[in-house]
Amino acid sequence: MRVLGVDPGLTRCGVGVVEGVAGRPLTMLGVGVVRTPADADIGTRLVGIERGLEEWLDRYAPELVAVERVFSQHNVRTVMGTAQASAVAMLCASRRGIPVALHTPSEVKAAVTGSGRADKAQVGAMVTRLLRLSAPPKPADAADALALAICHIWRAPAQNRLQQAVAQHAQHAAKGRTS
Amino acid sequence: MRVLGVDPGLTRCGVGVVEGVAGRPLTMLGVGVVRTPADADIGTRLVGIERGLEEWLDRYAPELVAVERVFSQHNVRTVMGTAQASAVAMLCASRRGIPVALHTPSEVKAAVTGSGRADKAQVGAMVTRLLRLSAPPKPADAADALALAICHIWRAPAQNRLQQAVAQHAQHAAKGRTS
Numbered sequence: 001m002r003v004l005g006v007d008p009g010l011t012r013c014g015v016g017v018v019e020g021v022a023g024r025p026l027t028m029l030g031v032g033v034v035r036t037p038a039d040a041d042i043g044t045r046l047v048g049i050e051r052g053l054e055e056w057l058d059r060y061a062p063e064l065v066a067v068e069r070v071f072s073q074h075n076v077r078t079v080m081g082t083a084q085a086s087a088v089a090m091l092c093a094s095r096r097g098i099p100v101a102l103h104t105p106s107e108v109k110a111a112v113t114g115s116g117r118a119d120k121a122q123v124g125a126m127v128t129r130l131l132r133l134s135a136p137p138k139p140a141d142a143a144d145a146l147a148l149a150i151c152h153i154w155r156a157p158a159q160n161r162l163q164q165a166v167a168q169h170a171q172h173a174a175k176g177r178t179s
Numbered sequence: 180m181r182v183l184g185v186d187p188g189l190t191r192c193g194v195g196v197v198e199g200v201a202g203r204p205l206t207m208l209g210v211g212v213v214r215t216p217a218d219a220d221i222g223t224r225l226v227g228i229e230r231g232l233e234e235w236l237d238r239y240a241p242e243l244v245a246v247e248r249v250f251s252q253h254n255v256r257t258v259m260g261t262a263q264a265s266a267v268a269m270l271c272a273s274r275r276g277i278p279v280a281l282h283t284p285s286e287v288k289a290a291v292t293g294s295g296r297a298d299k300a301q302v303g304a305m306v307t308r309l310l311r312l313s314a315p316p317k318p319a320d321a322a323d324a325l326a327l328a329i330c331h332i333w334r335a336p337a338q339n340r341l342q343q344a345v346a347q348h349a350q351h352a353a354k355g356r357t358s
Contacts, residue, residue: 010258041273041279042279042281043269043270043272043273043279044273046266046269046270046273047270047273047274050184050270050274051237057278070259071259080249080250080262083262083263083266084265084266084269085265085266086263087225087262087266087267088266088270089265090221090225090263091222091225091226091229091267091270093222094220094222094223094225094226095226095229099222100220100221102221139350172281
């Protein structure tokens with residue numbers, strides 16, 4: 001499974017491509033940041049993010065795009081820009097028919113470090129170890145994008161098992177009602 | 180001046196096209212709503228909004244797109260969807276090189292009713308009168324989109340005068356320092 005992780009932001013939008021399956025060593029295919037100038041108007045910045053993400057989708061053809069789920073409870077000053085950049089990421093993926101998955105920051109931290117409250121350095125250290133890199137990816141947004149992709153690959157089987165369990169339970173319940 | 184007003188939303192995105200200049204009767208060219216199903220995933224909904232807005236931009240070729248400025252202080256449950264829909268509107272306009280203007284809800288209400296705290300009915304009534312319509316546009320999102328366009332047309336000259344005054348003041352100040 002090949003996943004493009006996107007840590008959305010207007011100034012720095014982290015992107016990272018990871019390939020692999022749960023329980024096997026993962027491979028990083030690419031990592032980087034799409035930047036837009038802080039003094040440009042918002043529309044121009046969103047166009048810049050769209051162009052940057054399109055290049056990543058063209059180059060790596062991911063099967064799924066994992067985007068950080070944005071909460072409005074966060075820092076009020078930056079949350080709108082984050083929500084807008086995440087909208088562009090979801091739009092670019094969906095326009096190509098690529099499924100989008102959303103993961104919260106604490107889900108991502110818990111997936112790669114074991115703790116939903118891990119700090120940036122801890123996430124960077126685990127991403128480095130899990131992808132067998134020589135140094136933590138910089139800036140932190142790039143490392144966070146890789147962590148998102150890893151989180152999705154590792155959570156996907158659990159989510160599938162959960163969905164199967166729910167479906168089986170529903171079948172059993174339905175049988176119970178009709179028998 | 181021809182302005183497309185956009186009242187952003189995922190379920191109902193209001194759109195309205197108004198033509199005219201400040202101080203002269205205005206003309207409505209079109210009004211409507213781009214809808215996306217509440218049970219579709221977010222990426223699919225954003226693609227639906229993009230397609231809908233592209234049709235409006237194709238048909239009316241506005242010189243400017245006026246979008247409601249979203250604040251994160253508003254209703255936490257709906258604000259993320261509003262921010263994401265507004266991102267798509269700004270992206271579609273900027274991609275075509277069409278300038279984007281943002282106006283707050285209270286600026287819009289004040290422009291068309293004289294009060295920044297006017298209710299939906301009052302805004303609808305004034306939009307109906309100012310555009311010489313036979314009935315208020317429904318739903319309210321459509322009326323709000325027209326109000327946004329009207330607000331922009333009426334505020335644009337004032338903004339230009341303000342910019343000129345600031346520029347002249349800066350010139351005078353510079354002369355004062357050098358004499």
